[in-house]
Amino acid sequence: MPDYAQPEPRREAGSYARIRAALDARLPGHSLPQSLYQDEEAFAFDQVAIFRRAWILIGFEIEFPATGSYQSLNVGGAPIIVIRDRTGVLRGFHNTCRHRGAELCPEGSGKSARLVCPYHQWTYDLSGKLIFAGRMGDDFDPAAHSLRPVHVETVAGTVYVCLADTAPDFEPYRAAVGPMLEPHDLKNAKIAFQNTLMEKANWKLVMENGRECYHCAGRHPELAVTFPIYAKGNFETVSDHEANFERRMTELGLPGIPQEAAWWQAARFPLNEGAVSMTMDGTRGVSKLMVQAGEGDIGSLRWAIEPHSFCHSTGDFTFMFSCVPISAHETMVIGKWLVHKDAVEGVDYDLERLIELWNTTNMQDRDLCELNQRGVNSPGYLPGPYSQVAESLVARFTNYYCNTAREYLDERDGKAAVAASAFAA
Numbered sequence: 001m002p003d004y005a006q007p008e009p010r011r012e013a014g015s016y017a018r019i020r021a022a023l024d025a026r027l028p029g030h031s032l033p034q035s036l037y038q039d040e041e042a043f044a045f046d047q048v049a050i051f052r053r054a055w056i057l058i059g060f061e062i063e064f065p066a067t068g069s070y071q072s073l074n075v076g077g078a079p080i081i082v083i084r085d086r087t088g089v090l091r092g093f094h095n096t097c098r099h100r101g102a103e104l105c106p107e108g109s110g111k112s113a114r115l116v117c118p119y120h121q122w123t124y125d126l127s128g129k130l131i132f133a134g135r136m137g138d139d140f141d142p143a144a145h146s147l148r149p150v151h152v153e154t155v156a157g158t159v160y161v162c163l164a165d166t167a168p169d170f171e172p173y174r175a176a177v178g179p180m181l182e183p184h185d186l187k188n189a190k191i192a193f194q195n196t197l198m199e200k201a202n203w204k205l206v207m208e209n210g211r212e213c214y215h216c217a218g219r220h221p222e223l224a225v226t227f228p229i230y231a232k233g234n235f236e237t238v239s240d241h242e243a244n245f246e247r248r249m250t251e252l253g254l255p256g257i258p259q260e261a262a263w264w265q266a267a268r269f270p271l272n273e274g275a276v277s278m279t280m281d282g283t284r285g286v287s288k289l290m291v292q293a294g295e296g297d298i299g300s301l302r303w304a305i306e307p308h309s310f311c312h313s314t315g316d317f318t319f320m321f322s323c324v325p326i327s328a329h330e331t332m333v334i335g336k337w338l339v340h341k342d343a344v345e346g347v348d349y350d351l352e353r354l355i356e357l358w359n360t361t362n363m364q365d366r367d368l369c370e371l372n373q374r375g376v377n378s379p380g381y382l383p384g385p386y387s388q389v390a391e392s393l394v395a396r397f398t399n400y401y402c403n404t405a406r407e408y409l410d411e412r413d414g415k416a417a418v419a420a421s422a423f424a425a
């Protein structure tokens with residue numbers, strides 16, 4: 001009798017020989033070969049090899065305020081549910097019923113005491129256990145039909161999921177970034193605003209653009225008022241202003257020394273002199289602060305996750321940027337603005353003013369990503385060199401991409417070779 005609890009071996013979309021050839025053809029320190037920005041095969045590959053194996057920042061614990069609060073969303077094209085169980089723990093499941101596979105929850109958020117499949121009403125508790133399945137006969141074993149779990153982790157109010165069987169080690173990230181994030185009190189925040197932006201560009205172009213400020217002087221005059229657009233790589237200290245800032249942060253007990261590993265980076269860096277927030281004029285966007293450290297500038301804590309996001313936390317609010325690949329030529333950018341839960345709109349902040357800088361910047365970036373994609377589509381495109389001074393984080397991103405893609409291919413081809421030799425024996 002077959003083991004129904006085991007997923008069948010994945011159908012592989014082609015041989016991925018073209019992907020491997022493109023990775024082999026890649027020039028170090030250069031933008032990627034054209035096919036990786038264009039092909040539907042590369043898009044399908046990225047969903048499986050990158051997005052379904054990485055930790056993905058999906059949002060914040062405050063988006064799951066009570067027992068049964070859930071979000072139904074797509075990660076790497078796979079529908080999942082994240083829900084708060086009766087013990088207060090966030091759990092993740094594949095959004096597919098263990099009867100005949102119907103979608104359990106439509107995309108969106110809500111609150112439910114249990115998960116009831118709309119098709120034949122199989123019912124699961126908040127731990128994913130099947131607690132009702134009508135007319136299934138005496139030999140049916142509900143315990144063998146729980147929802148299939150996905151990994152969920154939380155740090156200082158932020159929430160991550162990973163769809164891999166074995167997730168990348170999360171603990172070094174928790175140990176390094178947790179203490180940096182804690183003072184920003186994200187467990188006592190609320191979402192002041194969120195939006196989505198559709199960009200006609202491959203997700204890797206969106207991310208490359210988000211990993212450099214080479215274009216900022218020319219294209220983001222508003223951002224340049226507060227953001228140190230000539231900062232080094234991961235905001236390492238080079239000026240007196242930065243050294244003074246670092247000293248003051250140590251005195252205030254606000255950690256922020258640049259730290260990084262293959263799939264994340266975090267650093268607290270000073271804003272331009274005179275600025276205390278990332279708003280159009282550098283003044284506070286919210287008078288009720290998230291960080292209790294007096295009125296001075298505490299800079300911005302930038303924390304970024306490969307393959308898809310970056311966030312900036314100033315003393316008064318946090319902005320999250322997350323990209324979701326939609327097709328080879330289309331990417332959705334999700335923006336979320338978080339403020340203190342007791343901050344009152346119209347009293348402690350003006351919403352228009354709070355979101356103006358990042359909205360303006362995101363729309364400028366959308367235009368840049370789209371013109372980048374149009375040019376990359378040209379038969380005349382050739383990969384070009386990154387600036388070592390201004391685009392080191394872009395090189396870091398594309399290296400992460402190529403290394404992760406190659407690891408996946410090697411692992412898959414290794415498994416295929418073992419399977420083939422077992423078959424031959």
Ligand code: FES
Pocket residue numbers: 097098099100101102117118119120121122
């Ligand atoms: S598919 Fe869910 S109960 Fe039948």
Ligand SMILES: [Fe+2]
Pocket residue numbers: 209210215216220361364365
């Ligand atoms: Fe930009």
